[in-house]
Amino acid sequence: MQAKETLLADLVQGRAQQFQVPLYQRTYSWTEKHLKQLWSDILEQAELLETGGKASTHFLGSLVLAPSPQNEATFPRWLVVDGQQRLTTLALALAAIRDHIAGTQPEEAERIDEEYLINKRKSGHDHLRLLPTQADRPPFAAHIRGAVTDQAAGGGVAAAYGFFRRKLVEADDPAAPQDVFRLEQAITSRLTLVAVTAERGDNVHRIFESLNNTGLKLSQADLLRNYLFMRLPTRGEHIYETYWLPLQNSLSNDELEQLMWLQLVLDGDDRVRRQDLYTAQQQRFEHGEVGEPEIEAYIRELHRHGTLFRRLLHPEEEPDASVRAHLHRLDAWQAQVTYPALMLLLDRRERGELDSPATARAMSYIESFLVRRMICRVPTNNLNRIFQAMPGQLPLDVPVDQGLHQLLSADNRFWPDDDELREKARTAPFYQYGRWNQRRMVLERLEESHEHPEPVDFAAAQLTIEHVMPQSPGDEWLEMLREDAADSESTEDLHARLQHTLGNLTLTAVNSELSNHPFERKQGLLQGSHLEMNRRIAATERWGATEILARADELAERAIGLWPAPLRGVGRAERSRDWHLAHQVLAALPHGTWTSYGDLAAFLGSGAQAVGTHLANTPQVANAYRVLTSDGKVSDGFRWAPQDTGGDIRARLAADGIRFTISGAADPAQRLTSDDLALLIAGADEDQTDGEDTTQDTATAGQGEETRADRFIRQLTADDSPETVEAVRTLLARWEALGGWIGYGAGHVTTSAFLVLGEAGGPGHGIWPLTLYPGSGRGGTAEVVFQHLAAREPFTDRALRAELLRRLNELEGVDIPEGKLELRPSFRLSLLEKDHNRKLLTETLTWFRDRWESGRTS
Template sequence: MMQAHETKIQPIIEGTKQYLVPMFQRTYSWTLNEWKQLWQDIMDIEQFDESKGHFIGSIVSMPLPSAPHEVQRYLLIDGQQRLTTLVIILTAIRDLAKENSETRVADEIHETLLVNKYEDGDSHFKLLPTQTDREGYKNLMFNIDDGSNSLILKAYKYFKGEINKMNIELRHLKTIISNRLSVVSIVLASDDNPYLVFESLNAKGRPLTQSDLIRNFFFMRINQEQHEFIYSQYWQPMQDGLGEVLTEFIRHFLMKGGKVVRKNDVYVILRESAETEDTLNYIKELYTYSTFYRKLINPHYEVDAALRAKLTRLNRIEATTSYPLLLKLYNLYNQGTIDISDLKEVLDILENYLIRRFVCDIPTNELNKIFLSICQKIEGYKGIEVVKEVKSVLQNKGYPKDEEFKYNLIHTRLYGSGDRSRKTKLILETIEESYNHKEKVNYKNLSVEHIMPQTLNESWKQELGTAYEEIHEQHLHTLGNLTLTAYNAEMSNENYFKKQIQLNNSHLELNKYFVNIDKWDEKSIKERANMLATNCVSIWSYFGSEEYEIKDVKGTTPRLLFFFNRWHEVNSWRDVWTTTINKIIESDASNFEILLEKYPNLISLNETAFKRFYKLDNNAYINIDLSARDVYKLCLRVLDMLEVDRKQWSIEITS
């Protein structure tokens, strides 16, 4: 039965006992604000009323089984930040007492409040923090300054400095800490679930992050004996590798299945996802994916140079919406389902798709759903099939064709604030790289330069002619007026003749263009824009094909399906889908096994596999939760896969 009573710090920690901070707890995270508040509480006792205690919160613990003559261990469920800080203060008092030759005070603190004098190893310490904090904490107990930047050492130095400012007897300060500060000690019964208690507590201190709760959830499902191994082998490397983006990684991990997960729902969705899974296998899988994610956010960790370069480029155009898909692709690559050339090709496709959409000013709000739909559609695919499916999906999801792409390259205002300037710089760099330099160009030293400057002086107004305002408005930020240079400050809004001299000294192919251009006006800008746009159409060449182009069947109603030389009456696109699959299986029974293997997200022997389903003639089940466009596209895909001539399949649509 749980017991709760008010007590002081000394009775909690004196005696042969140890408080063990469990793996599901966060590391020590109190900083200056919390230190100041606790120190003020201590000073209030000293300055105003020594006879009364001061309540500082609660400490929740649970006794762990121990053999006779062993240290009595307690799992510290809540209050670890508070108790750790008080132990740090006592350590600072101990060390100052040593420095002041107050040996008896120092020994008394050390041997009764900090360590178990006659125990060895980890049992020697009355408080044992999590793995991450443990080494630094032990060094502190042994009065070793390891030069680290840990919060534990910072706290120690802060409190030692504050004590030094005071004119107070160290024994008296020790008494205030150990016998004047009041806490509510809550000791759980052995059959209480410490992890659920921790999760539900609403104590003073920093609020739990979703990754804290997720860590708690996992470790509550793992035997205590396995905690240290699993934490050090999987959770800590994942936590150290991703830091503050750990929760965002878990969100993207959950989304790789094709479903949107909102930022505030990560913990809830993970619990639902992992509830019926083997916990250790789930953590291992999460850890494996975290190594992929680390490469996505920091391509430096990718060993393949070409792959590293492609990931870096994607990050420059802020492709975070594609991360769930990239996680899935990395895993397929890791498993050998696709090879590195397939992965690289998909990265090129994604860059191509995003660059063309950026240039054509297509809104980005649908990208999340588009990439998640691919996560679902490539399920069960292998090798080049994955690449083809990515292409076929994206070409029908707002992917500009050459004519639209080139027109916008010439006329769209590419340069602008925020990510627009970064993406524009990448476009210019890529054009420069397309000239295949023998010498490597250091693009970090270059910035985007407007040939016709952002502020027109009299010289430029004369250069542009009477329509200078209109020309400036229409062409300032377009591709034809932009280049790269390291002399941005020198050029500023100088006239074209002076800029031309600087550009002629440039080693960039982009700037050799200006050698024979004597005048910079609207005609010159348009001519250069056309030339550069032609290059871009070649660099980011159209990856779509007529074979996979979906006709716009949205909003239409089919009336007849012609298939295998027969007409079949249909009333909906669902009828088209189910009739097509039924007839394919009827024509050759072996087709069913192929469909079952290739499309597990569409066909199943299990009735509960799909939210909306139809029972086929062979008693299998088919997913009918599809749009008209999905049906049209999937029917063509199935025909191609089974090598059925498309000419044998056609639809008559009502007018």
């Protein structure tokens, strides 16, 4: 048996060979959580290559190989006893890079294919350099060979390939562009593996067990602490009691590790990673003459910084009111990414280099930078780099607050100016970007700008974000919109374009009478609100497109007054950045789905005609031909962009799994709306719903008050037939009989009911397959939360989610396409009036409960 460190390039490059995954191995099972971590590691290594950094390569894990029984002297074959998930993932990442550049650099795409993915002169299974286990072979081979069929479109292999295609489009972000060949080099030459190669007769399974029998690992903070006190032979006890023990008692181990990392960053090390903290600090101490006095000075400085760091974690400990207010807001924003800049400001203030007003002013620039970027939908993927580099880049010839203003205003920082803020307030779907707490904080600050003599206690008010013009408008709303729609835009497209914009959103704690009723019935309730923004809405005679845009203009001016602008004279790239978002979401379209020009325009905050023009003139936009008219037809003006392959567009659509109706239109069930598009690229930390609306609370109301359960049934009764209401009551009772519980949402305009398994106390504590919503004028719906399930065991296994989809599609009237398996599709609650459908759904929920329980015990 031999063990050695190797790289993917050394392992697979240069000769014909094959790595075979035995049939007894489990199928490919990496989820998006694993893929995101790997992608983060790849980006870090690519950045190190770009800067010439000397930091160590990233250790990816072990690989246990044994000679295959089919081994030949001229064509070596190896059994992959351990490590098949890593090898499969890296191969799919390289295939995605190959296909990403195939249209513009075909020779480089062919090179990647021949060096890493295929054995050029072999055929059949031998053509593949990696041969997965039998169940994974068809989809893996299809993605390596580049001809994806319906059979290969689903499953974990397809999901991983799609993830990397999407991330490669995202990596073209003009704010932080990545060289695709540097990403290739990071994958093949910066991710290290320990390859254990067994001889015939070795017990490879015993090797596997030994490698995976891991114990509790020491943290970076533990390692560094041990190192420091080993170097304090005479003063260790005094320093421990005076500085270290109080520091350790005031911070958790994770917080202490973060503080140690921040101290390195404040010292100008803008590339250090937290996982390299121990090595980086050790190297600093190993250079030059470092004795006990220097070690003591480091720990004393760490202790001083610990007091400052606690103010970021607990803003109430900050003595200055203005600085404290900024820290509270940044804490509510969950802006941990800004910690290097905030620590820099607090440190400079303590050193006497700036006073509290200047500190607050500098923090206002940081807050504005985050808020304006969120309102204008600037991607957040380069924020770590921006703030980590700040201590080393701060100008020395100007005051600290002015220097920070200059840094954030620099080219490629994309801090939106006033004109862009005004435009995005009118057009961008504010409700679909950022985290729910960030959206609510923006609206709270806008309300505070009215300087009401009796300020609202937002912490106690339990306000939620509500749409004034509802998301599911009734006939009265549609008639009002029809008056405002231009000749070239349908009423539905106008609604989709405006519903999520800032001008149509407000905060409210009023009860459910608001619902989706006509505007006239909302005015009285809004007039009685304590919030000035609601009284102003109530004072408006109607609420159509003109009024929504006018309110957006007013809120934009308030936002400009609240959040300072960047300095003038820096380069901007708004248009290219906006279209980059379009490219990113089109690259993420699942197999078997399409979208319309109006849907894509509403998602972007653009116009449908502009979308069509851009797609027609921009080559190499993935899936551009899957953008159709709202009725599912190829646009009369469609043409292939320059340099695109072209061909019969209907044949291309059919190959991508698009079904056609008898009239020749694309199947409307496979259409993705603007809301679906937003879900496609929502990060794990970007909750697309107002967080208060999904809070679970089964507590009973006080005497005479309406419970959430009562509110849900009342709203359902107001819109659906008695038969549907009774069917829903039966469903809820059956779910409780299965051992589940019902959580009712806190929304006042429209509530919801969650069918939950697991610990009570909120959605984050359990798992739920369905969310039920009253109809609000359109009939109640059951939302199937595939996106939620994809992050919760055991349904991280895509095959289980696909089985749930299959079972639900057995209900008469339910036809959810597989392309929506990562989204939140829905069906009408009225379908449950049929006994057969209720029986099938109960069986499906029983199956769901059994799978969840077996996953907990396995």
